[in-house]
Amino acid sequence: MKKINKIYVLVASVVLMFSINSNAQIVKAEIRATGLTCSMCSNAINKQLKTLPEVTNVETDLNTNTFTVTLKEGNELSPKTFKEKVEKAGFFIGSLIITAKSETVSKSPYILVNDKKNDANEVQFQVVDKGYVTEKEFKKLSKSYKDIATYVVNNEDDFHIKILN
Known part of the structure; x- marks a missing residue:
């Protein structure tokens, strides 16, 4: 298992060094926010x-504190943009699930933490870095991904992603 993780880190490093610094084309972002107490929040x-x-629509589910953000085609947003906007409003992200074009997961600054394959046009993934999951979840994930060198470093410009579909 450790050998596989080292291979992922090596591949991710090579991709980071040689790829054009372009962001994914995100189609949709599902943000579950924490710290909300009322509809004003x-x-x-x-x-x-x-x-x-770049936003075309925002749907809010007050029962789960989830915001589904639909984006214009051709955008170059990164997960960091959503984090900054939620934090500017005075709250935190408990979960960020992104639907993006499938080629997204092979581009910098995205680093896969699982090896789930997806041949579809779009891929759904969760950002598992600190600030994109709850503190409790991050502590658990840190133990799981301790062999991934870039995860331990916690660089805010890298996005560690777990493919969901």
Whole structure:
């Protein structure tokens, strides 16, 4: 198992060194926010997300504190943009699940932490870095991904992703 993780780190490093620094084309982002206590809280996040010119629609589920953000085609947003907007509203991300074009997962700054294959046009993945999951979840993930050198470093410009579909 350790050999496989080292191979992933090596491949990810090579991709990072030689790839053009371009972001994924994100189609949709599902953000579960933490710290919300009322509808005014969700309204603050909603307003922040709608300030992005790439956003076409934001749907809010008050029962789960989830914001589904639909984006314009051809955008170059990164997960960091969503984190910044949620934090600007005064809250934190508990989970960030992204639907993006399938070629996204092979581009810098995305680093796979699992080897799930997907041949579809779009791929759904979760960002598993600190600040994109709850503190409790991050502690658990840190133990699971301790052999992935780039995960341990916690560089805010790298996005460790787990393929979901």
